[in-house]
Amino acid sequence: MSRQHWAEVFAAEATDSPDGSVTEHVRRYLATDGADGYLEGGATNLVLTTVGRTSGTLRRTGLFFGSDGDRYVLVASGSRPTETHPQWYRNLLVHPEVHIQVRGERLVARAHTAEGAERERLWRLMCELAPVYRTYYQPRTRRVIPVVVLDPLWRLT
Template sequence: MARVVDVVRAAIAPLTRTRCFRRVGPILLPPVERMVGALTGGRVQLSGLLVPSLVLHTRGAKSGAPRDAPLMYTPDGSGRAIVAGTNFAGGRHPGWTANLLAHPDAAITVRGTRMAVRATPIPVDERDAAWARIESQWPGYRQYERDSGRTVRLFRLQPVRAPR
């Protein structure tokens, strides 16, 4: 099964770096992800068929209102995850990154299981290693940062015990 996923990933990865995908992806993928998540009780994500995926639950940076964002993540050992605010190579940071900067205590849902996490921006001296780890999972993904013209915000999500 892993080989099949690797072959499909290798075929699809270059398509995700095209201008067409970058225009259409942000419009089509979020509602499709929400629909699949709703139909499966959060146990299945469309993107999760190719890469590890989660739903990030944050509070709005300004509003404090609950926000959900389906994201690809890269495992970082000891239950930690790395997430990258690529925003499909757009020129602006995605809103969820501002939410994490303002409210680093968040939650994630992975395959239907929700857990509390604390988000920490990855320091400058660790960025290259984090990108290498991400690209071992999804080759060429850092090109989104290069094409966006900005420094993509990278976060490490550390599981924490939920407050009682």
């Protein structure tokens, strides 16, 4: 798909997270190009927009991220420990092209789930940035929490 196609797709209205605090965070972030919300809870945050796996609806959420070179790294832990993956992660498994906003920069990226040595390296990186992944989330679930890599395809702004 072309840059123009993705610019048009992601210019459409998105449905925000059902979690009111996440919706409020995302709206502050977008209204200020991240001046209010980029550093939230002491961590760097981005806004992720996915395409709903069955509905095709654009879905938007705010997430903590790390960097690996020019790639963005996410942990699919969810807002609380559960035995199921978060909706945003399940969406990108079906539709791996996503829109992200980092401060005022808007990009289209392709997502993939890190595996093997890549996952272990990036899991350690993310646990250094946010030890809560190792100390709180992973001990409270039997699932292996996915680590997601976002490879930028196009800058839209």
